[in-house]
Amino acid sequence: MTNLKKLPNAIKFALFASATSLATGNAFAQEAESTASDTKTLDRIEVTGSRIKRAEIEGALPVTVISRQDIEVSGKTTVADLLQNSTFNSFGSNKPASGSSAQSMSELSLRGLGGGRSLILIDGRRLPLSPQFSEAGSDLNSIPLASVERVEILTDGASAIYGADAIGGVVNIITRKDFNGVEASVGVGQAQYGGDTESGSVVFGISGDRGRLLGGVSYANRDISYIRDLPWMEGRRGPSSNANNYYVPAVNPINGNVSPGKFISSVPGGCTNPGFWQNGAVCRYDYNLVAADTASLEQKSLFLRGDYQINDDWTVYLNSSVTRVSSFGRFAPTLADSGIFIPAGTPNNTTGQDVVLKHRFAAVGPRDNFDDTNTYDTNLGFNWQVSDTVAVDFGIRRAESKYISLGRNYVNIPIATALIQSGEYDIFDPIGNDPDVLNAVRATIGRDGLFKEDEVYASANFDLFELPGGTSGLVVGAEHHEQEFADIYDAQSEAGNIGGSSGNSSAGKRSFSSAYFEWLMPFHSTFEVDLAARYDSYSDFGTSFVPKISFRYHPIDSLTLRASYGEGFRAPPLTILNSKDAFSADSVVDADTAIAYGQPPGSTLQIDGLRVATPDLQPEDSKQWSAGVVWDPTDWVSLKLDYYNIKLTNTIRFFSAQTVINRERSGAFLPSNLYSVRDPITNAILQVRAGYANEGFTNTDGFDFNATTKFDLGAFGSLRNNFNLSWINKFETGGPNSVTTDFINTTDTPQWRAVLVNEWEKGDFSLAWTINAMDQTVSYTEDYLVNELGYTCQDVVDFGYLVSNCGDNKAYVTHDLAASYKTPWNGRFTIGAINVTGKKPRLDQLGFTPPYYQSALYYGIGREIYFRYTQNW
Numbered sequence: 001m002t003n004l005k006k007l008p009n010a011i012k013f014a015l016f017a018s019a020t021s022l023a024t025g026n027a028f029a030q031e032a033e034s035t036a037s038d039t040k041t042l043d044r045i046e047v048t049g050s051r052i053k054r055a056e057i058e059g060a061l062p063v064t065v066i067s068r069q070d071i072e073v074s075g076k077t078t079v080a081d082l083l084q085n086s087t088f089n090s091f092g093s094n095k096p097a098s099g100s101s102a103q104s105m106s107e108l109s110l111r112g113l114g115g116g117r118s119l120i121l122i123d124g125r126r127l128p129l130s131p132q133f134s135e136a137g138s139d140l141n142s143i144p145l146a147s148v149e150r151v152e153i154l155t156d157g158a159s160a161i162y163g164a165d166a167i168g169g170v171v172n173i174i175t176r177k178d179f180n181g182v183e184a185s186v187g188v189g190q191a192q193y194g195g196d197t198e199s200g201s202v203v204f205g206i207s208g209d210r211g212r213l214l215g216g217v218s219y220a221n222r223d224i225s226y227i228r229d230l231p232w233m234e235g236r237r238g239p240s241s242n243a244n245n246y247y248v249p250a251v252n253p254i255n256g257n258v259s260p261g262k263f264i265s266s267v268p269g270g271c272t273n274p275g276f277w278q279n280g281a282v283c284r285y286d287y288n289l290v291a292a293d294t295a296s297l298e299q300k301s302l303f304l305r306g307d308y309q310i311n312d313d314w315t316v317y318l319n320s321s322v323t324r325v326s327s328f329g330r331f332a333p334t335l336a337d338s339g340i341f342i343p344a345g346t347p348n349n350t351t352g353q354d355v356v357l358k359h360r361f362a363a364v365g366p367r368d369n370f371d372d373t374n375t376y377d378t379n380l381g382f383n384w385q386v387s388d389t390v391a392v393d394f395g396i397r398r399a400e401s402k403y404i405s406l407g408r409n410y411v412n413i414p415i416a417t418a419l420i421q422s423g424e425y426d427i428f429d430p431i432g433n434d435p436d437v438l439n440a441v442r443a444t445i446g447r448d449g450l451f452k453e454d455e456v457y458a459s460a461n462f463d464l465f466e467l468p469g470g471t472s473g474l475v476v477g478a479e480h481h482e483q484e485f486a487d488i489y490d491a492q493s494e495a496g497n498i499g500g501s502s503g504n505s506s507a508g509k510r511s512f513s514s515a516y517f518e519w520l521m522p523f524h525s526t527f528e529v530d531l532a533a534r535y536d537s538y539s540d541f542g543t544s545f546v547p548k549i550s551f552r553y554h555p556i557d558s559l560t561l562r563a564s565y566g567e568g569f570r571a572p573p574l575t576i577l578n579s580k581d582a583f584s585a586d587s588v589v590d591a592d593t594a595i596a597y598g599q600p601p602g603s604t605l606q607i608d609g610l611r612v613a614t615p616d617l618q619p620e621d622s623k624q625w626s627a628g629v630v631w632d633p634t635d636w637v638s639l640k641l642d643y644y645n646i647k648l649t650n651t652i653r654f655f656s657a658q659t660v661i662n663r664e665r666s667g668a669f670l671p672s673n674l675y676s677v678r679d680p681i682t683n684a685i686l687q688v689r690a691g692y693a694n695e696g697f698t699n700t701d702g703f704d705f706n707a708t709t710k711f712d713l714g715a716f717g718s719l720r721n722n723f724n725l726s727w728i729n730k731f732e733t734g735g736p737n738s739v740t741t742d743f744i745n746t747t748d749t750p751q752w753r754a755v756l757v758n759e760w761e762k763g764d765f766s767l768a769w770t771i772n773a774m775d776q777t778v779s780y781t782e783d784y785l786v787n788e789l790g791y792t793c794q795d796v797v798d799f800g801y802l803v804s805n806c807g808d809n810k811a812y813v814t815h816d817l818a819a820s821y822k823t824p825w826n827g828r829f830t831i832g833a834i835n836v837t838g839k840k841p842r843l844d845q846l847g848f849t850p851p852y853y854q855s856a857l858y859y860g861i862g863r864e865i866y867f868r869y870t871q872n873w
Contacts, residue, residue, distance in 0.1 A: 046124070047059055047063055047152065048063055048121070048124075048152040048153075048154045048170055048172040049061040049063060049154040049156065049158055049161060049170065050161065050518065050520075050530065050532075051161060051459065051461075051475040051477070051518050052461065052473045052474075052475055052518055052520045052530075053461070053473075054473075054520070059552060059562070060528070060530055060550035060551060060552035060562045060563075060564060061154060061156050061158075061550055061562070061564060061626075062154070062155045062156055062562075062626065062628055062640070062642040062704060063152050063153065063154050063155075064088075064152070064153040064155065064706070064724070065150055065151070065152055065153075066082065066150060066151040066152075066153070067150050068148070068149055068150060068176075070722075070757070071145065071148065071150075071151075072820075072830070073757065073759060073768045073770070073818060074770070074816075075816060075818055075830075075832045075834050075866055076145070077145065077187065077189070077197050077199045077220045077222070078106075078140070078141060078145055078220055078222075078297075078299065079140045079141075079143040079144075079145050079148065079151075079173065080095070080106030080108075080140035080141050082145065082151070083108050083140060083151065083153075083171065084106065084108065084140075085755070085772065086108075086153065086755075087704075087724045087725065087726035087753040087754060087755055088110050088111065088153060088155055088169065088704075088726055089108055089109060089110065089753075090109070090110070090111055090112035090726065090728060090750070090753065091109065091112040091748065091749050091750065091856070091857065092109070092748075092854065092855075092856030092857035092858075093106070093107045093108055093109040093115060093856055094106060094107045094115065094133070094136055094856060095294070095855055095856065096141075096222075096294055096295045096296075096297050096327060097293075097294060097295060097329075097855055098224065098291065098292035098293060098294060098295045098329035098330055098331050098369075099291065099292075099329060099331035099332075100295075100329070101132070101133070102130070102132040102133035102136070103295040103327055103329040103369060103371055104132070104139075104141060104295060104297060104325050104326075104327030104371045104373060105130050105132045105133055105136070105139045105141065106139060106140040106141050107130075107133075107136045107137055107138070107139070107140065108120065108137070108140060108171060109168070110153075110155070110168035110169040110171075111155075111168040111169065111644075111646065111700060111702075111728075112168075112700065112728070112731055112749070113167060113168035113646070113648070113698065113700070114136065114137075114168070115135075115136035115137035115138070116135050116136055116137045116165060116570060116573065117137075117165060117167040117168045117570055117620075117648075118137055118165070118167075118168045118169060118170075118171065119137075119158070119162055119164075119165045119166040119169075119170045119171070120137065120138040120140070120170075120171050120173070121162070121170060121171065121172040121173065122143065122172075122173050122175065122319075122377065123172075123173070123174060123175055123319060123379075124172060125379060125397060125399075125455070125457075126138075126162075126163075126399070126453070126455075127139075127142065127143070127173075127399070128142075128375065128377070128399040128400065128401045128451050128452070128453050129401075129451045129485075130142075130373075130401065130403075130451065131373070131401050131402070131403040131449030131450050131451040131485070131486070131487060132371075132373070132403055132405075132449060132487075135573045135575055135576070137165065139325075139373070139375075139401070141297065141299060141325045141373075142323050142325065142373070142375040142401065143173055143323070144201075144216075144218040144220075144299065144301035144303060144321070144323060145218070145220065146185070146201035146203060146216055146218035146301070147175050147176055147203075147216060147218070147301070147303045147305075147321065148173055148174070148175060148176065149174050149175055149176040149177065150174045151171060151172070151173055151174070152171070152172040152174060153169065153170075153171050153172075154169050154170040154171075154172070155169045155642070155644065155704055156169060156564060156566070156624070156626050156644065157169070157548070157566045157567075157568045157622060157624040157646070158170045158548070158566070158568075159534065159544075159546045159548075159566070159567065159568030159569055159622075160516070160518075160532040160533055160534045160546045160547055160548035160566055160567070160568075161516070161518065161532055161534070161548070163479075163514055163534060163536055164536065164544075164569055164570055164571040164619070165570050165571065166568060167568045167569075167570060167620075167622045167624075167646065167648065168646075175303070175305055175319070176203070176205075176214055176305070177212065177214055177305055177307075178205075178207075178212070179203065179205030179214050180205050180206060180207055181204070181205060181872055181873055182202070182203070182204045182205075182872070182873045183201075183202070183203045183204075183870060183871070183872050183873075184200075184201070184202045184203075184870070184871050185199070185200060185201050185202075185868060185869065185870040185871075186199070186200045186868065186869055187199040187200065187866060187867060187868035187869070188866065188867055188868075189834075189864050189865065189866035189867075190864065190865055190866075191225070191861040191862055191863070191864040192838055192861065192862025192863045192864075193225055193229045193230050193231070193860065193861050193862045194223060194224065194225030194226055194229050194293075194294075194861060195222055195223055195224070195225040195294055195861035195864070196222070196223045197220070197221065197222050197223075197864070197866065198219070198220070198221045199218075199219060199220045199221070199868075200218070200219045201216060201217065201218035201219070202216055202217055202218075203215070203216035204216065210308060210309040211306065211307060211308035211309060212306060212307060213304075213305070213306040214304070214305045214306065215302075215303065215304040215305070216302075216303055217300075217301065217302050217303075218299075218300070218301045218303075219298075219299070219300050219301075220297075220298075220299045221296075221297070221298045221299070222294075222296060222297045222298075223296050224292050224294065224295060224296040224328060224329070224330070225292065225293045225294045225860070225861055226291070226292050226293060226330075227288045227291050227292065227293050227850050227851045228288055228289060230293065230851050230860060231840075232802060232840060232843060232851070232852075233288055233850060233851050233852075236288065236802070236850070237277055237284070237286035237288060238284070238285060238286040238287035238288040238289070238291075238332070238850055239279075239284055240284055240285045240286075240287055240332070240335075240360065241282055241283075241284055241358065242285065242335040242336075242358045242359070242360050243266075243271065243276055243282075243283040243284050243285035243358070243359070243360050244266060244267040244270040244271055244276060244283045244285075244357075244358075244359055244360065244427060244430075245263065245264075245265070245266050245267065245282060245283050245357070245358045246263075246264040246265050246266070246267060246349075246351055246355040246356070246357060247260035247261055247262065247263055247264055247339065247355060247356045247357075247358060248260075248261040248262040248263075248264060248353075248355070248356070249261060249341060249354050249355065249356045250356075250597045250598070250599055250603075250605055250606075251597060251598070252596070252597065252607075252684065252686075257338075257608065258338075258339070258341045258356055259338050259339060259356065259585075259605060259606035260338075260339040260356045260358055260606075261356070261597075261599060263281075263282070264351060264355060265281060265351070266278065266281060266282060266283035267283065267350075267357070267427055267428060268350055268428065269428050269429070270283065270427055270428045270429070270430070271283035272429075273362060273363070273429070273430055273431045274289075274362070274431070275287075275289050275290070275360075275362050276360075276362070285332070285333075285360040285362065287331070287332030287333075287850070288850050288851075290330060290331075290332060290333070290366040291330065291331045291332050291366070291850070292329055292330045292331065293851055293855075293860055294855075294860070294861070295327045295328060295329035295369075295371075296327055296328045296329075297325065297326075297327050298325070298326045298327070299323065299324070299325050300323070300324045301321065301322065301323040301324075302321065302322045302323075303320070303321040303322075304318070304319075304320045304321070305317075305318070305319050305320075306318050312385070313384060313385045313386070314382065314383070314384055314385075315382065315383040316380075316381070316382050316383075317379075317380075317381050317382075317383070317395075318378075318379070318380050318381075319377070319378070319379040320377065320378040320379070321375075321376075321377050322374070322375070322376055322377075323374070323375045324372065324373070324374050324375075325371075325372070325373045325375075326370075326371065326372050326373075327369075327370075327371040327372075328368070328369070328370055328371075329368070329369045329371075330366050330367070330368050330369075331366065331367050331369075332360070332366065332367065333360055333361050333362040333363075333364060333365060333366055333367065333409070334360075334361045334364060334367060334409070334410050334411040334498075334499040334500040335358070335359065335360050335361070335499055335500055336357070336358065336359055336361075336411075336413055336416070336417075336499050337413075337499060337500070337585050338585045338606055339356035339357060339358050340356065340357045340359060340413070340416065340417050340420055340421075341354070341355075341356055341357075341417070341421075342354070342355050342356070342357055342420060342421055343421065346421055346422075346423060347422075347423030348420050348421070348423055348425075348426070348427045348428075357420065357427065359420075359427060359430075361411045361416070361430070361441065361499070362430060362431070363430040363431045363433055363438055364409050364411055364438055364441065364442050365408075365409040366409060367407060367408070367409050367410060367500060368407070368408045368409055369405060369406070369407045369408075370405070370406045370407075370408075371403070371404070371405045371406075372403070372404045372405075373401060373402065373403045373404075374401070374402045374403075375399075375400070375401045375402075376398070376399070376400045376401075377397075377398075377399045377400075378397065378398055378399075379395060379396075379397040380395055380396055380397070381393060381394060381395025381396075381397075381457075382394055382395060388463075389462060389463040389464075390460065390461070390462055390463075391460070391461045392458070392459070392460045392461075393457075393458070393459050393460075393461070394457060394458035394459070395456075395457060395458075396454075396455065396456050396457075397453075397454070397455040397457070398452070398453070398454050398455075399452070399453045399455075400450070400451070400452040400453070401449075401450070401451045401452075402449070402450050403447075403448070403449035403450070404446070404447070404448055404449075405446065405447040405448075405449075406444065406445075406446055407444065407445040407446070407447075407501065408444050409442060410442070410443045410444070410445050410498050410499065410500060410501055411441050411442065411443060411498070411499040411500070412441055412442075412443040412492060412497055412498060412499075413497055413498065413499045414497050415440060415441050416441040416499070419437060419440065419441060424437055425437050425441065443492060443498055445489075445490050445492065445493050445498055445501055446489075446490045447487070447488065447489050447490070447493075448486070448487075448488045449486060449487045449488070450484065450485065450486045450487075451483070451484070451485050452483070452484045452485075453481060453482070453483050453484075454481070454482040455479060455480070455481050455482075456479065456480045457477065457478070457479040457480075458477060458478055458479075459475055459476065459477030459478075460475070460476055460477070461473065461474075461475050462474045462475070462476075467521060467522050467523055467524075468522070468523060468524050468525065469522030469523055469524045469525045469526070469527065469528055470522040470525070470528075471522070472519070472520060472521050472522065473519070473520040474517065474518070474519045474520070475516075475517065475518045475519075476515075476516070476517045477515070477516050477517075478513070478514060478515045478516075479513070479514045480511070480512075480513045480514075481511060481512050481513075481514075482509070482511045483509065483510050483511070483512075483574065484508075484509045485506070485507065485508055485509070485574040485575065485578070486506070486507040486508075487505060487506045487507070487575060488505045488507065489504070489505045494580070494582065495583070496582075496583035496585075504579050504580065504582035504611050505579070505580045505582070506574070506575045506576075506578050506579035506580060506613075507578055508540075508574045508577055508578030509574075510538060510539050510540045510574060511538075511539045512536055512537060512538040512539065512571075513536070513537050514534060514535065514536045514537075515534070515535050516532070516533065516534035516535070517532065517533060518530065518531070518532040519531045519532070525554075526553060526554045526555055527551075527552070527553050527554070528551070528552045529549065529550070529551055529552075530548075530549070530550045530551075530552075531547075531548075531549050532547070532548045532549075532566075533545065533546065533547040533548070534546055536569075538571065540572070540577060541571070541572055541577075541617070541618060541619060542618075544569045544619060546566070546567040546568055546569060547566065547567060548564065548565070548566030548567070549564065549565055549566070550562070550563065550564035550565075550566075551563045551564070557632075558631060558632045558633055559629070559630070559631050559632075560629070560630040560631075561627075561628075561629055562626075562627070562628050562629075562630070562642075563625070563626065563627040563628070564625060564626050564627075565623075565624070565625040566623075566624055566625075567621070567622065567623050567624075568621070568622040568623075568624065569619045569620060569621055569622065570619055570620040570622075570652070571619050572614075572617040572618065572619060572652065573652075576613065576614055576617055576652070576691075576692045577613060577614065577615055577617055578613060578615075579611065579612070579613045580613070581610050581611065581612050581613075582610065582611045583608070583609070583610065584609040584610065584611050584657075584690070585606050585607075585608070585609065586606065586607055586608075586609035586656070586657035586658075586688060586690070587604050587605070587606055587607075588604070588605060588607055588657050588658045588661055588685070588688070589602060589603070589604055589605075589658065590605070590607075590661055590684075590685055592678075592682065592683040592684055592685075593605060593607065593684040593685045595682075595684075596679070596682040596683075596684035597684070607657070607685045607687070607688060608686070608687050608688075609657045609687065609688045609689075609690055610687060610688070610689045610690065611690060611691060612673055612674070612689045612690070612691040613673075613691065614671060614673060614691050614692045614693055615673075616673075617652065617692060617693070617694060618650060618694050619650070620648060620649070620650050620651055620652055620694070621648070621649050621650050622646060622647065622648045622649070623646075623647045623649075624644065624645060624646040624647065625644075625645050626642060626643060626644045626645070627642070627643050628640065628641060628642030628643065628704075629641050629642075636709060636710045636711060636712075637707070637708070637709045637710075638706075638707070638708045638709075639705075639706070639707050640704075640705065640706040640707075641703065641704070641705050642703065642704045642705075643701070643702070643703050644701060644702060644703075644704070645700075645701040646698075646699070646700050646701065647697065647698075647699050648697060648698040648699070649697045650694045650695075651694065651695065651696045651697060651698055651733075651735075652692055652693075652694060653692065653693065653694075653695055653696055654690075654691070654692055655670070655671070655674050655690055655691060655692070655693055656690055657676075657688040657690045659690075660674050660675065660676055660688050660689070660690055661676060661685070661688065663737070664676060666737075668737040669695065669736065669737055670693075671691075671693040673689065673691065674689050674690060674691055674693065675688075675689055676688045676689070677689075695735050695736070695737070696733060696734060696735025696736075696738065697732075697733070697734060697735060698731070698732065698733045699730065699731075699732045699733075700728065700729075700730060700731045700732070701728075701729045701730060702726065702727050702728040702729045702730075703725075703726075703727045703729070704724070704725070704726050704727075705723075705724070705725045705726075705727070706722075706723065706724050706725075707721070707722075707723045708720070708721065708722045708723075709721045716762065717760055717761050717762025717763070717765075718760070718761050718762070719758070719759070719760050719761075720757075720758075720759045720760075720761075721756070721757070721758050721759075722756070722757045723754070723755070723756045723757075724754065724755050724756075725752060725753075725754040726752060726753050726754075727751065727752045728744055728750075728751050728752065729744075730742050730744055731743045731744050731749060745775075745777055745778075746777060746778075746783075747777055747778060747779060747780045747783060747844070747847060748777060748847075748854045748856075748857060749777060750774050750775035750776065750777055750857070751775045751777075752774070752775045753773070753774045753775070754771075754772075754773045754774075755770065755771070755772055755773070756770070756771040756773075757769075757770050758770070758771075764821055764822040764823075765819075765820070765821055765822075766819070766820045766821075767817075767818070767819050767820075768816075768817070768818040768819075768820075768832075769815065769816070769817055770815070770816040770817075770818075771813065771814075771815055772813065772814045772815075772816070773811050773812070773813045774811065774812045774813075774857070775811060775812075776805060776809045776810060776811055776812040776842055777809060778809055779803050779804065779805075779806070779842065779843075779844035779846075779847060780844055780846050780847030781796065781801055781802075781803040781806075781844050781845050781846040781847060782796065782803055782806045782807070784846055785799075785801070785846070786806065786807070793806035793807040801845045801846065802843045802844075802845040802852050803843055803844060803845060804840070804841075804842045804843045804844070805842065812839075812842060812858075813839070814834075814835045814836075814837070814839050815835070815836045815837060816832065816833065816834045816835065816836065817832055817833050817836050818830060818831070818832030818833075819831055819832065825871075826871065826872045826873065827869065827870065827871045827872070828869070828870045828871075829867075829868075829869055830866075830867070830868045830869075830870075831865075831866070831867050831868075832865070832866055833863060833864065833865045833866070834863070834864040834866070835859070835862065835863050835864060836863060837863070838862045838863035840860075840862070841853035841854070841857075841858030841859065841860050842854070842857075842858060
């Protein structure tokens with residue numbers, strides 16, 4: 001049984017209208033197809049997924065193109081906003097979020113496989129990985145939207161062409177090159193609940209008989225948004241019990257470490273400062289008062305592209321860009337993660353017994369994080385036309401991303417512990433503490449990151465011989481890469497002394513060399529085969545060889561059949577291979593340890609954990625195949641349907657402290673570097689080493705459908721429609737020591753996403769209406785309270801939980817509108833709205849902390865109205 005009935009009415013209507021148009025012929029269609037005498041010779045270009053240049057026709061691989069016109073219609077101000085709205089970003093992806101360790105990063109997760117398995121290219125070359133979160137791949141915010149000519153999305157594996165990480169697909173950002181004149185653009189946007197935008201750019205281009213040069217500067221800014229400004233959070237206080245409460249100490253008998261055990265009481269009189277509130281016997285802190293929802297983001301870029309034909313055979317080209325991304329995030333004041341031990345009889349202990357204090361250091365102020373990322377990218381290369389049948393391309397490139405994070409108003413817990421135990425820090429009236437005492441516990445933390453990649457490359461393109469279907473082409477090439485990575489935390493964070501922060505520094509280098517080929521064989525005018533393979537040799541984990549074969553059959557002019565099979569791999573992230581051991585206060589259930597602590601056997605306890613590196617981690621492997629059909633019944637309609645199937649093995653997964661304990665108990669597989677250390681007498685846990693290892697698989701398959709139409713409405717202008725639907729049949733994960741689970745239709749793994757763009761143009765006026773739709777899965781709140789515990793949806797409402805669409809998980813739909821006018825003086829005014837109806841995100845109170853929605857899938861800023869003006873000279 002499918003979920004087609006969940007498609008929104010607006011899209012059903014659009015599909016019906018398209019079908020009606022097809023049935024009634026070309027009453028509104030454009031001119032009939034060109035006669036043979038009008039046929040033009042198409043230029044040969046290189047399309048994403050292949051290194052062989054060919055005529056610009058539908059190829060053997062599924063490639064979706066987002067044009068410059070599409071970019072302008074979208075109303076987006078950043079590459080991240082543009083791509084994260086794609087139907088191929090199946091389950092959403094990381095966005096700038098306050099409180100995140102990667103607060104200024106935006107990733108793309110094609111097919112739901114994660115940013116680390118989605119390759120991002122700039123003009124066919126790799127975008128550097130993010131130093132903030134390199135496991136998640138590249139940072140889309142490092143690309144200025146003003147420099148982009150088009151985006152090509154290959155929804156097929158391509159490791160045989162591009163190397164590691166091209167498992168979920170490849171996104172190739174093609175920058176602007178053919179532009180003459182000057183273009184200036186400014187824009188502003190205002191959102192309902194914070195997150196206003198500003199943007200601007202100036203682009204110039206000149207060209208001559210032998211060369212061309214394009215350069216520009218751009219600016220894009222989105223303000224911070226706060227939880228307290230969201231309408232559904234009105235009257236709802238943050239429920240944190242890490243406020244000001246006493247607990248019975250749970251003492252580790254081996255090392256003497258303590259953690260909070262049974263609740264005793266709130267601190268007498270200590271729950272009256274701003275933000276603190278009494279909930280029965282428990283003192284709580286309302287972090288919604290100060291915490292932000294989304295972090296601010298400011299992007300500034302400078303870019304320059306050019307090429308020059310030295311003579312008839314030689315051309316030199318240069319691409320260079322500098323981008324700075326600054327971000328500010330604010331989140332709740334620091335807490336003592338493991339509590340603070342206060343002996344009996346000391347000034348801050350009124351209980352008459354030893355206690356552990358859970359305390360929120362609100363008097364120190366909210367934690368403020370300031371992030372700056374600078375990305376530098378320079379590519380110098382040469383094209384040599386050796387002969388009519390041989391062309392060589394070679395060059396050098398350096399891509400470097402530097403990241404600096406500064407965190408203010410954190411707390412040094414050892415110092416705070418000493419001052420609380422002595423009574424110098426007053427827990428009964430924290431805000432009344434002497435400023436010198438607050439400054440003594442206050443800490444400023446830092447983090448420095450780097451990802452640098454040096455590359456040397458060369459390829460040769462040969463026209464080998466003629467076959468019945470055309471010229472057989474061959475590309476052979478080689479590359480050498482040197483990568484350097486560092487993510488260094490300050491010493492106090494590394495030591496685990498900072499509340500609300502932990503450091504796991506990592507630094508390492510690797511090099512790898514690659515050789516590849518691709519051979520196009522057009523056996524007939526209707527049939528061609530493309531064969532490719534790549535060999536990579538890495539300095540840290542070894543070698544990889546991946547092949548790919550694709551077929552294209554074109555029996556009639558209007559019909560194309562295509563299929564492909566390929567293998568791929570993902571290189572182990574440098575962070576995991578080289579991270580330093582880092583302390584972690586892990587919560588686990590272990591009967592022997594609980595008994596040793598004097599607690600019931602099923603109690604949850606905090607134990608000393610370590611996050612450790614896995615230096616012998618191996619690459620992930622993939623096998624995938626696809627098949628599709630393209631039908632162009634007329635020159636005004638095109639239909640595409642593609643099926644994909646991906647099998648990922650040797651998956652890199654995290655083994656938590658609890659997983660390590662459970663695996664040791666059952667005797668199941670554990671990597672040699674992950675284990676627990678126990679007391680020889682009581683068998684209580686002294687330490688658990690947790691980390692990453694290879695285990696398990698992911699299997700996913702599905703369909704992509706695209707329909708485009710173009711109508712000439714005569715005196716009423718022209719109409720263009722573009723409909724994209726991505727449908728996931730299954731998304732299974734499992735392994736030898738775990739149950740295979742299909743996540744489709746579970747919380748926040750939507751089965752389908754769709755986008756319909758309708759553009760009408762008449763003379764200098766144009767209108768665009770975009771419908772964004774997504775399968776809306778059951779929320780965790782509903783799944784737990786209704787499906788598992790048996791309550792009704794009305795019960796959930798009566799209990800006061802925030803939850804959307806309980807009992808009716810209909811599609812989530814938003815609408816975007818834009819209107820443009822081209823002036824007689826070469827200007828263009830655009831006014832538009834994103835999420836016109838101000839639709840709220842799907843709320844799920846038990847599934848997420850405030851503001852209770854999945855930020856990877858939804859936006860919480862409401863309606864955004866924008867205005868832009870562009871002037872060309």
